[in-house]
Amino acid sequence: MKDEHGASDSWERMRQTNRGMGGTPGTPGAPGQPPGQRRRIWWIFAALLLTNYFIMRLLSPLGDDAVTIPYTEFKQQVASGNVGAIYSQGQKIEGEFLRPVTVPALQGETSTARQGASPPAVTARHFTTLLPDFVDPGFEAFLIEHKVEIRAVPIQEANPWLTMLFGFGPALLIIGFYVWLYRRAARHTGGLGAMGGMFNMGKSRARRYDRDSAERVTFDDVAGIDEAENELVEIVDFLKNPEKYTRLGGSAPKGVLLVGAPGTGKTLLAKAVAGEANVPFFSMSGSEFVEMIVGVGAARVRDLFRQAREHAPSIVFIDEIDSIGRARGQVVLSGASEQEQTLNQILTEMDGFSGKEGVIVLAATNQPDILDKALLRAGRFDRRIVLNLPDKVGRKAILEVHTRKVPLAPDVDLMDVAAATPGLSGAELRTLVNEAALLAARQNQDTVTYANFMDALEKLMLGPERSIVLSPADRERIAYHESGHAILALLLPGADPVHRVSIVPRGQALGVTYQRPTADRYNFPEPYLRARIIGMLGGRAAEEIVYGTRTTGAENDIEQATELARNMVTRWGMSDALGMVQLAPRHNPFLGVSQGMGPSISEHTAATIDAEVQRIIQESHEEAKRLLRAHRKQLDALVAALLERDTLDEQEILEVTGLPPAQPLKNLPNAPKLPDSNP
Numbered sequence: 001m002k003d004e005h006g007a008s009d010s011w012e013r014m015r016q017t018n019r020g021m022g023g024t025p026g027t028p029g030a031p032g033q034p035p036g037q038r039r040r041i042w043w044i045f046a047a048l049l050l051t052n053y054f055i056m057r058l059l060s061p062l063g064d065d066a067v068t069i070p071y072t073e074f075k076q077q078v079a080s081g082n083v084g085a086i087y088s089q090g091q092k093i094e095g096e097f098l099r100p101v102t103v104p105a106l107q108g109e110t111s112t113a114r115q116g117a118s119p120p121a122v123t124a125r126h127f128t129t130l131l132p133d134f135v136d137p138g139f140e141a142f143l144i145e146h147k148v149e150i151r152a153v154p155i156q157e158a159n160p161w162l163t164m165l166f167g168f169g170p171a172l173l174i175i176g177f178y179v180w181l182y183r184r185a186a187r188h189t190g191g192l193g194a195m196g197g198m199f200n201m202g203k204s205r206a207r208r209y210d211r212d213s214a215e216r217v218t219f220d221d222v223a224g225i226d227e228a229e230n231e232l233v234e235i236v237d238f239l240k241n242p243e244k245y246t247r248l249g250g251s252a253p254k255g256v257l258l259v260g261a262p263g264t265g266k267t268l269l270a271k272a273v274a275g276e277a278n279v280p281f282f283s284m285s286g287s288e289f290v291e292m293i294v295g296v297g298a299a300r301v302r303d304l305f306r307q308a309r310e311h312a313p314s315i316v317f318i319d320e321i322d323s324i325g326r327a328r329g330q331v332v333l334s335g336a337s338e339q340e341q342t343l344n345q346i347l348t349e350m351d352g353f354s355g356k357e358g359v360i361v362l363a364a365t366n367q368p369d370i371l372d373k374a375l376l377r378a379g380r381f382d383r384r385i386v387l388n389l390p391d392k393v394g395r396k397a398i399l400e401v402h403t404r405k406v407p408l409a410p411d412v413d414l415m416d417v418a419a420a421t422p423g424l425s426g427a428e429l430r431t432l433v434n435e436a437a438l439l440a441a442r443q444n445q446d447t448v449t450y451a452n453f454m455d456a457l458e459k460l461m462l463g464p465e466r467s468i469v470l471s472p473a474d475r476e477r478i479a480y481h482e483s484g485h486a487i488l489a490l491l492l493p494g495a496d497p498v499h500r501v502s503i504v505p506r507g508q509a510l511g512v513t514y515q516r517p518t519a520d521r522y523n524f525p526e527p528y529l530r531a532r533i534i535g536m537l538g539g540r541a542a543e544e545i546v547y548g549t550r551t552t553g554a555e556n557d558i559e560q561a562t563e564l565a566r567n568m569v570t571r572w573g574m575s576d577a578l579g580m581v582q583l584a585p586r587h588n589p590f591l592g593v594s595q596g597m598g599p600s601i602s603e604h605t606a607a608t609i610d611a612e613v614q615r616i617i618q619e620s621h622e623e624a625k626r627l628l629r630a631h632r633k634q635l636d637a638l639v640a641a642l643l644e645r646d647t648l649d650e651q652e653i654l655e656v657t658g659l660p661p662a663q664p665l666k667n668l669p670n671a672p673k674l675p676d677s678n679p
């Protein structure tokens with residue numbers, strides 16, 4: 001949400017909160033051992049490297065206390081007769097002094113030098129030096145003259161095998177380390193064919209909930225998704241008495257796909273089925289298989305189903321199945337073959353059981369349209385249950401579930417809270433209740449009030465309050481911006497009623513105007529959409545009228561208005577110039593995002609789309625300015641009240657402006673006529 005002055009509507013906003021992908025993150029798939037063990041491995045590894053290093057040092061003919069000295073120093077020592085013998089190896093010369101000498105050590109080259117804090121000089125008996133390329137011709141004679149014993153050492157020093165071994169040591173160690181890891185992982189698997197079978201990593205880390213665990217969930221904990229619940233009652237019954245169904249040769253459904261937006265309770269419902277039927281629940285998340293070593297995913301699936309069969313009747317739940325069940329060939333990531341193997345294994349397992357074992361597979365996704373068709377074939381996930389975002393009644397029921405242990409103040413009617421929270425999922429409602437309870441606790445209240453719920457809602461939508469200090473001029477400007485949104489919402493027939501206006505900075509927003517629909521909307525008439533766009537542009541329009549200048553504060557408004565206008569043109573056939581032609585990619589109703597490439601569009605059409613979107617926005621902008629100019633008095637009144645009180649609720653807004661509540665739209669389909677500005 002890149003919103004400065006806040007936007008006018010709850011609807012878009014809530015859709016935005018729903019936009020996050022994926023939902024419940026699976027346990028990230030770090031395969032292997034507990035952290036303690038892993039640390040020990042690294043210690044062993046470091047010790048081996050160190051050993052390797054010391055052996056290397058031992059192979060050096062003169063041990064490890066040699067000091068590297070400059071060539072000139074070396075010559076001086078020879079000249080003074082202090083050098084007994086040298087070993088030359090290529091350009092390198094090692095040797096001993098007859099008497100230990102203190103020489104300037106070359107930076108960081110010696111072990112002796114390392115002991116002190118980089119001493120400028122060291123005393124040593126052994127030295128090494130490098131011959132320069134331009135060795136003076138008289139060098140040998142010079143050495144002989146000073147009675148230096150010369151011994152050449154072959155470049156392939158000592159035992160070439162040893163040198164090779166230790167030269168390659170580190171590489172070998174690393175390879176060995178991986179082999180060891182691999183073997184370790186493979187240790188516990190019963191012979192599963194070639195390659196020594198799979199890994200211990202292949203053991204599914206399925207979470208299992210037992211009959212009597214405190215985590216047991218039942219249908220009592222699920223609310224607001226009754227249709228989905230009812231469809232699962234039959235499955236519960238089957239799990240309770242499998243014989244009843246199998247006696248006559250029938251078999252239960254093997255797989256059920258739960259489809260719905262994040263947080264609509266897919267996992268909850270699956271657990272509730274297990275809880276109701278009193279059977280164990282084995283669950284895994286598809287995302288755990290991504291980025292895994294090839295073969296592990298399949299092994300895990302095998303293990304998961306084995307466990308489930310052993311404990312049948314039971315439930316297997318695969319969350320986020322879209323992350324493995326993506327249509328094959330559609331996967332571009334490197335994990336492709338792994339996903340494919342995992343998917344194939346799931347299919348094999350599901351084909352493998354006859355439906356009489358009493359294992360039922362539930363899988364959840366919010367992207368049903370990208371699933372591999374093979375998954376949806378008969379005898380697999382051939383049942384599909386859609387979990388919609390809850391309606392008002394559903395939200396009230398969910399709120400009831402989650403407020404069971406929350407003491408509510410007498411002024412809280414959960415129906416009001418439900419009415420103010422369109423678009424919120426079950427998970428978000430739970431967060432809302434929790435947040436409201438926290439706010440109440442922080443203020444040392446004994447009960448949770450309606451105001452707590454509204455504050456929590458605002459926090460949920462926009463983030464926590466921010467204590468930034470705004471200049472009076474900025475505050476006034478924000479007040480005008482928000483009032484612009486609010487006044488238009490009151491004036492435009494069919495617009496959602498204004499629920500609250502606030503100029504308290506929160507998250508990225510400096511102010512906000514909330515609108516809430518009187519009823520949940522499933523179908524949006526064109527005049528309603530137009531009214532929304534006009535309302536969205538009202539913030540900037542008010543600023544322009546009052547100050548004659550623009551600010552960045554309308555960024556979010558512009559973004560939302562453009563998206564809506566573009567949807568009208570490209571998805572909903574509301575442009576006469578373009579007609580009822582699909583011009584946008586398919587829309588995922590569960591995620592609120594576009595998916596896939598979309599239809600191909602000619603350059604001319606693309607230009608027309610842009611022109612139409614611009615036309616809608618421009619007309620709406622003009623209309624917003626016209627209406628606000630005509631109602632300048634009400635605008636000023638609302639601003640004055642906001643500057644004084646920071647936040648106004650619905651009733652206060654109506655009182656301050658003296659405007660009647662927004663009129664419902666009559667004759668919906670053909671009422672694009674905008675209201676008369678001179679009542």
Ligand SMILES: Nc1ncnc2c1ncn2[C@@H]1O[C@H](COP(=O)(O)OP(=O)(O)OP(=O)(O)O)[C@@H](O)[C@H]1O
Binds near residue numbers: 263269366426
């Ligand atoms: N219909 C509902 N009734 C009661 N609580 C709900 C409902 N839906 C969601 N919740 C609450 O939200 C929590 C999270 O929901 P859950 O994990 O089941 O959603 P999900 O659909 O699996 O989401 P995701 O797609 O993110 O995995 C639940 O544990 C529950 O507390």
Ligand SMILES: [Zn+2]
Binds near residue numbers: 006007536539540554
């Ligand atoms: Zn705005």
